Structure formats: structure tokens, C-alpha cells
Amino acid sequence: MTSEAVKVIVRCRPMNEREKALSCKAVISMESARGQCFLQNPAAAGEPPKQFTFDGAYYQEHNTEQIYNEIAYPLVESVTEGYNGTIFAYGQTGSGKSFTMQGVVDPSTQKGIIPRAFEHIFESIQCAENAKFLVRASYLEIYNEDIRDLLGADTKQKLELKEHPEKGVYVKGLSLHTVHSVVQCEQIMETGWRNRAVGYTLMNKDSSRSHSVFTVNVEIYTVGPVEIRIVP
Numbered sequence: 001m002t003s004e005a006v007k008v009i010v011r012c013r014p015m016n017e018r019e020k021a022l023s024c025k026a027v028i029s030m031e032s033a034r035g036q037c038f039l040q041n042p043a044a045a046g047e048p049p050k051q052f053t054f055d056g057a058y059y060q061e062h063n064t065e066q067i068y069n070e071i072a073y074p075l076v077e078s079v080t081e082g083y084n085g086t087i088f089a090y091g092q093t094g095s096g097k098s099f100t101m102q103g104v105v106d107p108s109t110q111k112g113i114i115p116r117a118f119e120h121i122f123e124s125i126q127c128a129e130n131a132k133f134l135v136r137a138s139y140l141e142i143y144n145e146d147i148r149d150l151l152g153a154d155t156k157q158k159l160e161l162k163e164h165p166e167k168g169v170y171v172k173g174l175s176l177h178t179v180h181s182v183v184q185c186e187q188i189m190e191t192g193w194r195n196r197a198v199g200y201t202l203m204n205k206d207s208s209r210s211h212s213v214f215t216v217n218v219e220i221y222t223v224g225p226v227e228i229r230i231v232p
């Protein structure tokens with residue numbers, strides 16, 4: 001387990017074509033080894049930059065493989081051991097949340113955190129001795145305060161947020177899909193992705209315009225001394 005319960009990292013993407021065409025200047029610089037990020041006010045060039053420190057600072061040349069290995073790997077590893085974990089991407093439209101979480105196939109170093117987590121989980125399952133696993137996935141979207149099941153029979157139907165005294169907060173009626181392989185996980189991710197509300201913003205022509213939560217639920221049945229750990 002890592003020492004801290006919550007880690008915060010920052011990632012800066014390269015300029016897009018629109019920003020290049022407008023001759024935009026980068027106001028961010030980073031000292032990645034120290035997790036430091038510097039913001040220069042372009043209207044006050046003489047002033048020292050504002051400085052922020054994170055658990056990780058990833059600049060334009062860094063890729064998702066590095067971010068996964070350094071940040072996500074220990075968290076996903078702990079999930080395969082029976083703990084809960086969440087990876088949460090936050091940022092304005094066009095900042096690269098989908099690029100980091102979902103990623104691209106080419107180059108392979110930029111494959112997203114979600115497909116990397118699939119591979120990681122199924123590799124752990126293959127290596128595990130004396131344990132059986134049940135892996136299920138769900139994918140929901142929050143758009144204009146409404147919750148929709150991206151993998152449900154009716155993806156337009158609004159679902160309700162409920163609270164259970166033992167289970168905690170949950171979405172009533174959200175479908176759970178049993179998956180047996182990385183390929184099945186990828187298919188589910190693609191299906192859900194196609195059902196998301198997309199649109200155009202000035203910053204991003206393929207903006208998702210919504211929040212989404214992809215959950216992998218791993219149940220571990222240890223064979224031998226009776227022990228069952230359920231990871232929602």
C-alpha cells in the first residue's frame with residue numbers, strides 16, 4: 001500500500017492546432033522530479049511565477065504509461081488485494097481527461113489508464129494462486145445532473161442515486177456486466193463511450209460534455225481458509 005490515502009498529480013498536454021495557430025505561449029513550466037508546477041502571469045513578466053507542488057507533475061513529453069506505472073499501478077494493485085481505489089480526472093474542457101483515462105491505441109505509450117487497469121487486473125488474476133475472481137463492470141454518465149447507465153438496456157433512462165445503511169451511496173438499477181477478459185472489458189468501454197453525450201466546445205471538438213464513472217468490481221474468493229473479500 002502507498003503511504004498516502006489520496007494523491008494528486010497534474011498533467012499538462014501539448015498545445016493543440018488551434019492554440020498553435022493563435023501563437024499561444026505556454027505559461028506553465030514544471031520540475032517533474034520534484035512534482036513542481038510554475039505558472040507565469042504573461043501580463044507581469046517581471047513577477048516570480050506562482051509555484052504549486054503535487055504528488056506528481058507530468059509535462060508535455062510524458063506519457064500515460066509513465067503516469068500509470070508511477071501513480072495508478074500501486075492503486076490498482078491494491079484493488080487486486082481486496083481494497084477500494086478511485087482514479088479521478090478533473091479539468092476544464094479539452095484539458096486531456098479522456099486522453100489520459102481512455103487514451104489512444106497509437107502510440108501504445110498513450111494507451112489510457114482504464115484499459116491499462118483492465119490488463120493489470122487480468123494479469124493479477126492469471127498469476128493468483130488459491131483464489132477465484134469474479135470481475136464485473138459498470139459505466140454511468142452524469143449529464144445535466146441526470147444519471148444514465150451507458151451499458152443499460154435503455155441508455156436514455158434516468159437513474160436515481162440512493163443511500164443504503166451498509167452499502168453506502170449507490171445508483172439504483174445500474175447494470176453490472178461480468179467480464180472474463182481484457183478484450184471484453186475493452187468492448188464494454190467502447191460501447192459505453194459511444195453512448196456518451198458528446199458535443200463541440202471551443203476548446204475541444206470532441207468534448208464529452210459530461211462526467212462519467214467506470215467501475216470495475218472485483219470479488220475475490222480465497223480457496224483454502226474461508227475468506228471472502230468483496231470490493232465494490
Ligand SMILES: Nc1ncnc2c1ncn2[C@@H]1O[C@H](COP(=O)(O)OP(=O)(O)OP(=O)(O)O)[C@@H](O)[C@H]1O
Pocket residue numbers: 012013014016091092093094095096097098099100201204206207208209210
Ligand atoms: N497529453 C496529450 N498529448 C497529446 N494530445 C493530447 C493530450 N491530452 C489531450 N490531448 C488531445 O487534446 C484534445 C482534448 O483532449 P480530451 O478530449 O481528452 O479532453 P477532455 O478533458 O476529456 O475534454 P472534455 O471535458 O471536453 O471532454 C484531444 O484531441 C486529445 O487527443
